[in-house]
Structures are given as C-alpha cells and as structure tokens.
Amino acid sequence: MRLATWNVNSIRTRVDRVVAFLERSGTDVLAMQETKCRDEQFPALAFEAAGYEVVHHGLNQWNGVAVASRVGISDVEVGFPGMPTWGDPAAAEARALGVTCDGVRVWSLYVPNGRAVGDPHYVYKLEWMAALRDAAGAWLTDDPDAQIALVGDWNIAPRDEDVWDISLFTGATHVSEPERAAFRALEDVGFTEVTRQHVEQYTYWDYQQLRFPRNEGMRIDFVQASPELAAHVVGAQIDRDERKGKAPSDHVPVIVDLG
DNA sequence: ATGACCATGTCGCATGGA
Numbered sequence: 001m002r003l004a005t006w007n008v009n010s011i012r013t014r015v016d017r018v019v020a021f022l023e024r025s026g027t028d029v030l031a032m033q034e035t036k037c038r039d040e041q042f043p044a045l046a047f048e049a050a051g052y053e054v055v056h057h058g059l060n061q062w063n064g065v066a067v068a069s070r071v072g073i074s075d076v077e078v079g080f081p082g083m084p085t086w087g088d089p090a091a092a093e094a095r096a097l098g099v100t101c102d103g104v105r106v107w108s109l110y111v112p113n114g115r116a117v118g119d120p121h122y123v124y125k126l127e128w129m130a131a132l133r134d135a136a137g138a139w140l141t142d143d144p145d146a147q148i149a150l151v152g153d154w155n156i157a158p159r160d161e162d163v164w165d166i167s168l169f170t171g172a173t174h175v176s177e178p179e180r181a182a183f184r185a186l187e188d189v190g191f192t193e194v195t196r197q198h199v200e201q202y203t204y205w206d207y208q209q210l211r212f213p214r215n216e217g218m219r220i221d222f223v224q225a226s227p228e229l230a231a232h233v234v235g236a237q238i239d240r241d242e243r244k245g246k247a248p249s250d251h252v253p254v255i256v257d258l259g
Numbered sequence: 260a261t262g263a264c265c266a267t268g269t270c271g272c273a274t275g276g277a
Contacts, residue, residue: 009265009266009276010265010266010267012266013265013266034266034276036266036267037267060267061266061267061268061274061275062267062274062275062276113275113276113277114277115275115276115277155276155277172277173277174277204277205261206264206276206277207263207264207265207276208263208264208265209263209264210261210262210263211264212261212262213260213261213262213263214261214262215261218277220277240261241261243261244260244261245261247265248261250264250265250276250277
C-alpha cells in the first residue's frame, strides 16, 4: 500500500493538482491537512470520480483534515481522546481525523502552529502534542500489534538540519527544545518516524523570498509509525515536483510504501 | 527555469500561516 500525507493549503484551490497527484503517483491513501473549508464545501466529487472515497472534517476556513482512500475507509473518528480545545468559548479545532484503511489506522494530523515561543498558541501546541502522545500510547497499550500511522504537518523541525539555516531560527518556534521533546515523546510510547531513513529533503518552502528556488526550506511533515506498521515500511520519498509550476501548495507530499 | 507570498472571508483589509 502506498500511503501519503500532504498539507494542501486549501483543497478548493488545489483539488485538480491533488487528484492528478493521486493518479500519477499511484497513492492508495492520502491524508490531507489545511483543507481550509467546511465539510459541505469539500470537492468530494473530484475524488470519487478518480475512484477514491473521502472523509473530511472542517469547521470553517481554518485548519481542516481529510483522508482519501481507494482501499476502503471505516471507523471514522473526529479528534483524538483528550485533544485540547482552543478559544473562547473553548472548542475543538479541525486538526485530527482518524480512519482505518485496509487494516491501517491512519490519523491525519495538523499540529497547531505555535506562532512564537511563549505565545498562548505555543502553550496550546505543547498541550496538544502531550495529549496526542497520551492517546497514541494508550492505543498501543490496548493493542501492541496495531498498525497505526500518525501522519501530517507537525509544525516541528526535530533536528537542526531540518531547517536551511539554524542560525536564523534562534529563539523561534518549530525548533525549540520543548517542541522537539514533544515530538520525541511519541518514540517513548513506541512510535518511530519512518521517512527520515529514506528521505533527506525538506517538505516545506515559504512562498516568500525565493525560498524554493534557493532550497531554503523546512522539514516539518513526518510519519510516525507503530512497531507493527514500521516493520512493513519498505521505502519513503517526497514529491518535490509538487512544489513547482502553477499554484503549488507550500508543502509537498510525503510518501511511504508499505510492503 | 523551481522565480521575487498565498489563502480565507469579503470587496478594503484583517487574519493566519512558519
């Protein structure tokens, strides 16, 4: 099975590109983030015409997560147990969607940005990551053999080499030690990031300042796999071509092949 | 060329992204 994750930065702007990617790449299951629309606005017909079922969770023009699959979708779950809320009045945001596709539990995740170290959004980000660790750890405790993929835009660069110039990120969000510790904490409960051993490239380049032509990017999109799933990973890649041409997302697809 | 922000709602400009 070929599994991919992609922050599409608006599915309505990008739907033709996304469906073309699915058909060209032979992706069976695609987790999407930042769809930026409500459920009734999601262009489901384009996916269905290409042979994919699609499940979407979006509440407004912010966030939004989805999964498209041509190998079935079942057991849809909106948000994970204990997921923190945001705002006044406090409400869950559209940042997590769990589905089962051909025996693999896939979570499409859009981790809060954080904005700046110390900002309330940053505190929320760390709480969100801690709650995810607790929930995911409990899933593995309940079923150590479960095939679980936590995929998406983590908004964390776990290593210095995951940004083009670490000296420009002093004191910035995405590279702070608490964020990196929160990412590593998933390893403490049994998960393994499975793309790094196969991929060295960035997954995101800002639209501004020629970041892409200069390859000044960040690596913030990852796949955390349970032990049973990690054992089935036979390869991983990014599709750098998806950052080129007309109207690209600022992120590229991250692809994992399961044998 | 891989090229000098882009998306939303709303219609002049605020908000969010990283």
